[in-house]
Amino acid sequence: MKRVLIFVFVLISFYMFSQKIALVENNDIIFSEVHINEVTVEALFNILSSYENSFVPKNILIAYYFVDTALILDFNSSLIQDYSAEQEVLFLLQVLYTLFDNINGIDRIYILLDGKQTNLLVKYINIYFSFPKDLYKIPN
Amino acid sequence: MKKYFFILFIFIQVFIFSFNIIIDDITIEASEVNFSVVKKILETYSSFLNDEKINFGSLGSFSYIEWHDKLVAFSNEVVVLNDSAQQNIFIDDVLDFFEINYFKDDNGTYYLATMVINDLKDFGSYFQIDYLGKNSISTIIDNDNFYIISLKYVYFNEKIYLPNEVIFTKKIQNTIDIAFNDLPNRIIIQLIQTYKISNIKFYSFSEKVIGYDPNTLVVIFNNSESNLIFVRNYSPDFNGNDWQRFSLSTSIAKKISSKFNFKIYYIPFIQLPLDAPGIVIFTSNDNWEEIKKIIEGEIK
Numbered sequence: 001m002k003r004v005l006i007f008v009f010v011l012i013s014f015y016m017f018s019q020k021i022a023l024v025e026n027n028d029i030i031f032s033e034v035h036i037n038e039v040t041v042e043a044l045f046n047i048l049s050s051y052e053n054s055f056v057p058k059n060i061l062i063a064y065y066f067v068d069t070a071l072i073l074d075f076n077s078s079l080i081q082d083y084s085a086e087q088e089v090l091f092l093l094q095v096l097y098t099l100f101d102n103i104n105g106i107d108r109i110y111i112l113l114d115g116k117q118t119n120l121l122v123k124y125i126n127i128y129f130s131f132p133k134d135l136y137k138i139p140n
Numbered sequence: 141m142k143k144y145f146f147i148l149f150i151f152i153q154v155f156i157f158s159f160n161i162i163i164d165d166i167t168i169e170a171s172e173v174n175f176s177v178v179k180k181i182l183e184t185y186s187s188f189l190n191d192e193k194i195n196f197g198s199l200g201s202f203s204y205i206e207w208h209d210k211l212v213a214f215s216n217e218v219v220v221l222n223d224s225a226q227q228n229i230f231i232d233d234v235l236d237f238f239e240i241n242y243f244k245d246d247n248g249t250y251y252l253a254t255m256v257i258n259d260l261k262d263f264g265s266y267f268q269i270d271y272l273g274k275n276s277i278s279t280i281i282d283n284d285n286f287y288i289i290s291l292k293y294v295y296f297n298e299k300i301y302l303p304n305e306v307i308f309t310k311k312i313q314n315t316i317d318i319a320f321n322d323l324p325n326r327i328i329i330q331l332i333q334t335y336k337i338s339n340i341k342f343y344s345f346s347e348k349v350i351g352y353d354p355n356t357l358v359v360i361f362n363n364s365e366s367n368l369i370f371v372r373n374y375s376p377d378f379n380g381n382d383w384q385r386f387s388l389s390t391s392i393a394k395k396i397s398s399k400f401n402f403k404i405y406y407i408p409f410i411q412l413p414l415d416a417p418g419i420v421i422f423t424s425n426d427n428w429e430e431i432k433k434i435i436e437g438e439i440k
Binding site for chain 1: 324326345362364365366368370373374375376377378403405406407408409410411422
């Protein structure tokens with residue numbers, strides 16, 4: 001009985017203190033639960049880039065800033081410049097879903113490349129305007 | 141007597157050669173063109189425009205200022221503009237040399253452009269203005285005409301516009317309001333229209349999306365192994381003015397999604413217009429022909 005209770009406790013703890021992140025499977029986004037000791041923007045990017053089924057490269061994040069309810073992410077463009085349209089989409093969705101789900105107090109995300117506000121993420125996606133939290137919620 | 145003539149001569153010199161530079165609400169008064177005056181003007185103006193900062197220093201008997209890859213150097217005897225040495229220069233020469241846009245009034249006062257418009261793009265029912273300086277324009281609609289008016293000194297298309305001049309005009313229809321979004325160095329002006337889908341245009345993913353109007357449903361196809369539909373997200377930057385375009389596009393996407401079991405994601409593909417409903421579909425060629433028929437059926 002004691003063993004069952006411990007198992008249930010561990011399960012509940014994992015569920016309560018785990019984070020959902022977005023990964024890639026069969027050219028689509030899937031959501032996975034992981035445990036992160038300290039949830040920070042940097043930690044989330046480290047986790048995302050540690051998976052094989054992820055289009056978030058290591059060291060993609062140059063810097064990040066919080067301004068009121070906005071999170072501003074600054075990416076190293078050279079690490080994604082060869083991405084296809086599909087890869088560009090999946091990379092962006094991984095970032096938006098994961099950060100909106102785990103970072104509290106933000107309602108929009110802006111993306112900069114190499115410190116500058118630009119039109120294109122790679123070739124196809126316009127990143128000049130901010131992304132709203134409401135459209136990138138991980139389903140329960 | 142000689143002393144009086146000398147004082148009078150100095151007074152006339154100062155009066156003739158003194159000038160004012162006005163940059164919005166900043167006034168720089170000067171009576172001669174020297175290193176410190178030019179440095180002050182360029183420093184103030186580059187900071188006002190939030191443009192490249194000046195470099196300055198000394199080299200032998202010359203004090204120099206460098207800005208936008210152009211160099212002016214002052215010594216006691218001459219002023220050098222890049223490679224051209226001159227004995228006497230006026231402030232007009234310096235402003236022209238650095239390609240600073242200004243209006244000079246009859247009293248010899250120089251009004252520098254408070255807004256330098258580098259680009260004005262017309263996307264049909266919205267306009268994108270990239271500029272340096274301070275937003276110095278306003279917009280009005282009168283008799284189905286849209287006007288952009290200068291509020292201060294605005295440089296655009298190789299011309300300086302004085303306050304209250306028409307910078308840009310366009311014939312418009314069905315516009316119920318104007319939304320003005322002032323972003324860093326960019327203004328987005330939206331003509332708020334009511335959308336009612338009356339026709340469809342199909343494009344391939346690599347094709348340029350042209351020849352549509354706000355009542356056109358833009359459908360873009362990409363041959364792919366994925367089965368996904370994309371709608372351009374609304375953005376908090378538009379304060380809800382892109383909501384109608386977003387919800388119309390989403391409702392079409394949901395209809396296709398329910399018939400084909402495709403997932404919907406919100407991605408602002410550069411091909412999707414801001415001023416017309418539209419979707420991007422990633423699927424196989426086989427599915428595409430069937431989807432086209434269904435969309436055409438929905439619009440009829």
